[in-house]
Amino acid sequence: MALELTVLGSSGSHTGPGRACAGHLLANDGTRVMLDAGNGATANLQRHMDFADLDAVVVSHRHVDHCIDLVGMFYLLKFHPDGPQQVDLYTAPGVVDLLTGLLSGDSKMQFREVFRVHDIAPGDRFEVGGMDVELFPSIHPVPTLSARIEVGDTVFAYSADSAGGDDLVACARDADLFLCEATWQGDPAGLPDGIHLTATEAGRIAGQAGADRLVLTHLLGTLDRDRSLEEAAATFPGSDVSLADDNLTWTVA
Secondary structure, three states: OOOEEEEEEOEEOOOEOOEOEOEEEEEEOOEEEEEEEOOOHHHHHOOOOOHHHOOEEEEOOOOHHHHOHHHHHHHHHHOOOOOOOOEEEEEOOOHHHHHHHHOOOOHHHHHHHHEEEEEOOOOOEEEEOOEEEEEEEEOOOOOEEEEEEEEOOEEEEEOOOOOOOHHHHHHOOOOOEEEEEOOEOOOHHHOOOOOOOEHHHHHHHHHHHOOOOEEEEOEEOOOOHHHHHHHHHHHOOOOOEEEOOOOOEEEOO
């Protein structure tokens, strides 16, 4: 089975019309990994599979549009029809503390019984099934990790939330498919520094990295999506640029 990406949530910062926040399912040869779990992403996940059949969840940072659905996942795993289930959870700093603070009663004590928590940091590498995961530092207001996932000669890269920089270019180097945030549009000069990318910047970074295909995600739900596509295509030297949308699937290679 080829490495496949299914988008579970494509809206940035808040939900959009018919779109959940950040969530992505990678599948290869029976191994399934969820990248981020933002608002509504696990509702879409259940269109494709049971939570308990995930091999791992990887959460890039503690902003709620990337992690809040772990609370619902906690309860589904705890009260699963087949009895309590466990899933490996690889998390950036602060994620578990934030979410356990939202749970009440003795659920706080049981969070790590449902999720086998692995703390992750830039430079870490680990393997889930046949997927080799490498983590890179991302420019964002809280500790955030971009991910490069290799299966044999196939390379998938995920920006998470990012303001770009050399580390993101390295993460996406020669990727077969680069899933990159494009939260904003237009001239970045009028936007805050160190938070997100425009579509123009996403296309430029993908070109610098030599990525084969670029998929834009994390667009604000209020934006004209066609304009974002046009802006990214204007700076990406490749011909394959597309927009992420909930429940769409790409074969990475």
